[in-house]
Amino acid sequence: MNPQSTIHNSQLIKAYLVPGQPHILLAPDQNEGWAKLKYAYEAIGREIAQSGAELMLVYSTQWFSVIGHLFQVDPKPKWTLVDQNWYELGEIPYEFRVDPEFGKLYAGLCKEHGMQAATVAYHGFPIDTGTVVALKLLNPDNAIPASIVSCNIYAEREETRALGFAARAAIEAYGKKTVVVLVTNLSNRYEVADIDPAHDRISSQKDDEWNRKILEMLGEGRLEDVAQVARDFGREANADMGFKAIWWLGAVMGEHNKYDGKVWEYQPVWGTGCGIVELTPNERKQIDWEKEFDEGPVPTFAATSGTGLETHNVLAESPDVHRESEMSSQSDVIRTERAPKPVGPYPHARRVGNFLFLSGIGPRKPVTGEIPGPNDIEVQTRACIENIRAVLEDAGSSLEKVLDVTVYLTDMKRDFDRFNKVYAEYFGKIQPTRTTVGVDSLPTPISVELKVIASV
């Protein structure tokens, strides 16, 4: 189970990957592709405006930092940007609306966990071109306050992920609906001479092929898969800052592939690859493949119980490693809105190592708690197993991974045969071990309850 797949973070609405090239904002008339990027930008801007988002968190590869990470907390940064490369395209005057409280919270969480972090609220501080372009196009009226974090040029995977986990924790603690914006190019090889903008194209076929492969995966919502090939992409296509931004995004959103992806646009800008992608978390998404075992080291952003801050400690996924800490952390607790609320102080499931232990789960409907088919064992058995399926899936498992079932029936004599018939439909091929027990009653007036152990 990946702790990021739990659904605590309903505040995270969507993530967008966008390019930060000023050509899109300042010169859409010079190239059809630049214009298409602008239209796509504006379309997702409208989508965000209607999403109910209360915060826009921006990570831009163009805001370099070298001493840890910086967090913009000036509530109204104002300047006229003249890009150091593309000044001939014109100026970009800006005045943004920043949420300083979120920035302070985010920086504070990083500091608490031993990371170098500093807030920035200086008149004239140079906000990077990528952030300026993204905010001007996505949030032209400043309807949604933004928070902006820097990209440390030396930060490797673990530090970048740790920064992402801290963002996630900050979003959870802040409680506002948030969209996440990642400003990054794909392949990042520029044309180094003047070109006719109308004939702009990706700098090489190889880079173009890499970009298309990455976009294909993102279009399928495979964020974690992209994160795992980021190093290769960086090496082979000179991806922007080694494409480290995707590690941050994975840590913020959840390091898995359960997203609905949409590629809005893909175009060259002065030889570089520029894609606009939308990722929407989809806990119910059926995926054919399990995530590969993670290649990276454990993040330095250490999990501490009780803070609500969680790391995806990949080594802890082995049953033989860190079991004790896994047991004591909150990261193994599974709760989901897709199953009926527990009737006592217990979660839907807990994970230990590679095993999931589910609480007894009955047939009540999620959300309403209504009992389907009173005394109809077939209806209730189906409902019961569907609830179990939801818990398993939200914990990163599935019915196919059920190992052991304990069945509680309130009327063995009346219901056993019909129960067995439905049970066989679901588990006949899976063949978990099973124990069936007759009981006087269950906490609610239901006829059946199942308790399950599964693997992940």
Place this chain on the structure above:
Amino acid sequence: MNKGEIVGGLLAPHPPHIVYGENHWRNEPKSECGWEVLRWGYERARKHFLAKKPDVLLVHSPHWQTVIGHHFLGLPEFHGLSVDPIFPNLFRFQYDLKVDVELAELIAEEGRNDGLNTKMMCNPNFRVDYGTIVSCHMMNPEWDIPIVGISSNNSPYYFSNEMGQAQMVKLGQATRRAIEKSGRRAILLASNTLSHRHFTTEPDIPEDMSREHVYEHSGYLWDMQVLDLMRSGRTKELIAILPEFMDHAVSEVKAGSLAWMLSALNFPDYAGEVYGYWTVIGTGNAVVGWDPQLREKAVSQVVTAN
């Protein structure tokens, strides 16, 4: 018009910390002290070189990074507020500088004639980078000499160290020719640090010198090797090993400023004077000056001796 000449060339590093340590009125943040060896080195260097009454300071800065070729500040003056994006806590500087546009245009033209891409930057709202400002300020805090500001082309980062350096050698030659045509007395500032691995944390008191030391021994060894070549006038050997230095010590000379200056000076075979070497957040920084008069003296002594 007399033939112009380069009257000095300096390795003039630009960490904003040294301006912070100066407590100059133009810089808002204030310090107790810090990085004195470098600051005092700059003091001695400017005493020597400003005595030559230069008409112009030319500065090549790694913090104005350009993709398409080599760019030049192209208006007679720029003024504004420079806030260092990396160390905004240390550097928020009010600048007001004059540009020798005529010389800048001449260099751009000479470069173009040599096949380089060159451009003049003529937007008055352009914010001059902090590398340019720190090197110029430390060399001439009065700001009473016009400058030529030159960007750092990114080609070594896209292609190779060698390709980047080859461009800088060409740019240096173009610079020399342009200066000679202009009639100016010029001083060149190569705004580079040496070894460039640095700490990723900062002490609560940034000027706490008990925390300042070279990041790693291998970087120090590289710096000393490079300084030894400078001090002994073996700059052709130096230029040959710079690509290796860039890789092994992550040296900022990759940005090309040092190669540009040495090329413009026609690769001095006379000693460079090391005015100071110290570290800034672990990076190696040296103020080193080449005075062409020293070569003339040496040559005249040889002639006299014969």
